[in-house]
Structure formats: C-alpha cells, structure tokens
Amino acid sequence: MSENSGNLRIAVLVKQVADVNAIETDPDSRGAIPGGALVMNTYDAYAVGEAMTLKESYGAEVTVICAGPESVREVLLRGLATGADAAIHGVLPGNNAVDTLALAGGLREIVEDRAFDLILAGQVADDYETGQVPAQLAELLGIPHVSLVTHVEIEVEGLHVRRDAEASKETVRCPMPAVLMVLSGRDGPRHHPSLRGMMAAKRKPIERIDVPTIDPASRLSWSEPIVPEKVFAGVIVRDEPADVAAGALADWLLEHKLLERRES
Structure with a gap:
C-alpha cells in the first residue's frame, strides 16, 4: 500500500459484452443475429461502483482498464463518466477471441509496472461466466486474490474483505497489493454515469497500449451459437x-x- 490512503491506486478491470437482454435470434436458424448492443459487463460495473466508494472514503486514484478492439472505448468512457480518473485501452487485434490465460498475461504486462495497490474486477462475465481472468492475473503477478467479494475496507495492515460464500458469509484479511473479484455492489445504483460525467469523460485521455503479441495457439474458434429449441x-x-x-x-x-x- 502507498504511504497514505490519499495515494491509494486502484485499477478496475472491465469487459465489453453483448447485452444479454437485447440479443435477437433468427427463428429459422435459431442462431444469434450479429450486431447487437455492446455494454459493460454487469459484475464489472459493480467493481467500478466499489472503486468509487473506496475513492470517496480513502481518496484513491482509480484507473479503468479494458482489453479489446476499438469498440471497448465505450465501456472505458462509462467508467470515466462514473468517476474514474484515468483509462487504459489494451488494444487487441482481430476478433478479440483470446483464451483467458493469454488475456491475463496481456493484462499483467499492462499493470505490473504501475504500482497499483488494489485491482478490482467483476466475479464473472455475462457472456462466458468463467471467472478465470482475475484469478489468473493474480497468480501471474504473485499476489493474493479473493473471490465473491461484497464489501471492502482499507486498514493499516491491508484489506478487510467480506465475501458471500453461498452457504456462509466470510470475512477475509489480506495484504496489498491484491486482486478482488466483486460479486455485488453494496451501494446499489448510487454510482452510475451522469450527463455531467459523460461530458467530463470525453475530455479525459484514454491511454492506448498494444497488448503484447499473443501466441496464435491461444486464439479460440467458436461454432455458431444456437438457441435451444423450446420443448x-x-x-x-x-x-x-x-x-x-x-x-x-x-x-x-x-x-x-x-x-x-x-x-x-
């Protein structure tokens, strides 16, 4: 942790996903119709909200980070409009089909020399729901990670974290730096983009970083999605x-x- 809470530096990993509530399907082929709306992953929005709460409480500096094609600028702008101080676009070429470990390796190259005290991310993504990238990133960085997080407090010794382990509620203390995977937002909809925030976000620079070359073997190929026939x-x-x-x-x-x- 930095010498005082006012120097606390937080990174929030966000992902752009298809809006699951707006996906349309072809009734004949039962396949998804491409070109739907793209939005910030729901759980990542919770992580951004938690970062804003910590910023208000401890004077933290918040940076939102997203890897992907040019379209991810929209989710970075949303993060800035919510109150983040800076944004980093990890530029991925092509169709953005990268396996989770390769993506975690690319994110490590972005964050490891920036002295972040805390890295937040959503528990899972709305699309594939693997929940792997944050934990893999923590392992690559050699720092602790905690999943299913619902509440975070900063103490002199490190982090005081509450987590929802389904059958029980747990309290965890761990040192910083650390990666936390946020399950829900404690403040509900309090932290969201405002019109004033959107105007301010457009004036904030978004740093572009080419994600280091990823082994082609890490590229994924997907069959066409099919909507199951209703029986x-x-x-x-x-x-x-x-x-x-x-x-x-x-x-x-x-x-x-x-x-x-x-x-x-």
Whole structure:
C-alpha cells in the first residue's frame, strides 16, 4: 500500500459484452443475429461502483482498464463518466477471441509496472461466466486474490474483505497489493454515469497500449451459437377445483412412479 490512503491506486478491470437482454435470434436458424448492443459487463460495473466508494472514503486514484478492439472505448468512457480518473485501452487485434490465460498475461504486462495497490474486477462475465481472468492475473503477478467479494475496507495492515460464500458469509484479511473479484455492489445504483460525467469523460485521455503479441495457439474458434429449441412437456390442469387439480397431480406422480400409494 502507498504511504497514505490519499495515494491509494486502484485499477478496475472491465469487459465489453453483448447485452444479454437485447440479443435477437433468427427463428429459422435459431442462431444469434450479429450486431447487437455492446455494454459493460454487469459484475464489472459493480467493481467500478466499489472503486468509487473506496475513492470517496480513502481518496484513491482509480484507473479503468479494458482489453479489446476499438469498440471497448465505450465501456472505458462509462467508467470515466462514473468517476474514474484515468483509462487504459489494451488494444487487441482481430476478433478479440483470446483464451483467458493469454488475456491475463496481456493484462499483467499492462499493470505490473504501475504500482497499483488494489485491482478490482467483476466475479464473472455475462457472456462466458468463467471467472478465470482475475484469478489468473493474480497468480501471474504473485499476489493474493479473493473471490465473491461484497464489501471492502482499507486498514493499516491491508484489506478487510467480506465475501458471500453461498452457504456462509466470510470475512477475509489480506495484504496489498491484491486482486478482488466483486460479486455485488453494496451501494446499489448510487454510482452510475451522469450527463455531467459523460461530458467530463470525453475530455479525459484514454491511454492506448498494444497488448503484447499473443501466441496464435491461444486464439479460440467458436461454432455458431444456437438457441435451444423450446420443448414444452407436462400436464396443465385449468379451471378445476383445488381437490380435482390435486388429484390429477397425485395420479400423474403415481403413474410416473414418483409417488408410492400407501394402503390405509
């Protein structure tokens, strides 16, 4: 950690993904129609919000980082409009199809000499949901990482982190620098781009860095996405009294040997 909290330097890794709520499909081929809206990954937006909260509390300097083609400038602008101080575009050529470890290696080249005290990222991406890049980056940097993070505090000794481990809530303390994978935003929608923020973001420079050459073997090829055919099965009981509907359900369960009849 820097000598005082006012010098705390935070990086936030963000990813541009297709808007899963706006994907259209061809009813004949069941394939996705290309050209849909591109947005910031949901969990990365939570990470940006957490960084803004830490900035307000500790006077941190926040840098948003995104690797990808030219289109990722839009998500970097959103990060700046939310309150980030700087942005870095790791330029990836071609179709941006890079395996997670190769991408983590490229991000390491961007961040390792910049003395970040804390690196935040979303828990998973909306598209492939692997959740691998932040952990791989931490391993390549030789620093600790914590997943499923819901709350972060900065202490003299390092980080005080709360995480949601599904069946339990956990508290973790770890030194800095570290990588944290943010699961949810503690402040809800409080941190979001404003009109004033968007105007200010356009005046902030976005640093461009060519991501180091990646072994072609790390490039991925994908088959065309296909929407599964909807198959409806089951028995629907309509407009019947409750006892009749319950009897129909019991008969179906007995027929399919999911329920055993007990003799009275």
